[in-house]
Amino acid sequence: MNAAVQNLPTTGKAPAPMEVLIKGRIEASRRHDGTRYTRILTPAPDAYSRPQVLEVRSKQSLGQSGDEISVTARLGGFTRKAFRATDKETGEVTMVTPVDLTLDAVE
Template identity: 70%
Template sequence: MNATVETLAPGAKNARGPIPMQVTVKGRVDASRRHENTRYTRILTPAPDAYSRPQTVEIRSKQKLGDLGEEITVLAQLGGYTRKAFRSTDKDTGETTMVTPVDLTLDAIE
């Protein structure tokens, strides 16, 4: 199987669509906190329809992204890491498997 790899400079526009591992988050600033030199901004996104819940995400950044209650749009880099694996047992079959949780991160592209 052959795969093509396309490299783009950081922040470059891709004529064929979104840049891999980058997302645009649009929503209202719900909370903001600072730890050491990093700011963490919790954003509440609009619900897709009247019967769905809004999504909540947290974006790390070096500077303030917006004031409390302000509507913002942020371009962010998607990342993640694995946490400690744990053993899980299926209640119906009794089968035991190892589960490795994955946490996703969003870093503002500044």
Template identity: 60%
Template sequence: MKIDDKKVHNVIKAMVVLVVGRIEGSKTYEGKRYTQILTPAADAYSRPQLVEIRSKGRLGEKGEEISCHCVLGGFQRKAYETKDKQTGEIVKVVPVEHTLDLVEE
């Protein structure tokens, strides 16, 4: 199926995702609220995902189900070297940390 890029960009903004799930907990750090959301499993044989949303304020109470739009972001962590178990080759790994920031109007 071919996707019409013009229609998609009118409906969905780049790097914006819909997060749906249950609030598992939250904390405040340096003036921002970090809320952990447990998402529903895709099917009966997979695990639910746990994501963390950064926001200015509280998203709800523990156990409450929510749905919200977030901007997906990320950054590189410190690189390190490790040995590939299959080939024995030393490879450089650059971990990437993903972030979710609540779309706040």
């Protein structure tokens, strides 16, 4: 349980707060109200796990379907409407506030 933490390779420059580097293949993209939404499939970490699927918003096209890309994105998010949830084991009722994350390409 106390596994050693691996150090990630450094590039000499510290990442900006709230920014992430995304590498993957473009699955699809769509345009809505002047914003481009690009769905990216990331490589699976190993042969037994699933790849992650992300959507990045941008002003410009990030590429064509099937292109391998690297893009820096700013992480954001917002809360949605709260709802009541009941614990099936205890019967306790709690309020749950869902949070949606967003990724906006740094352009």
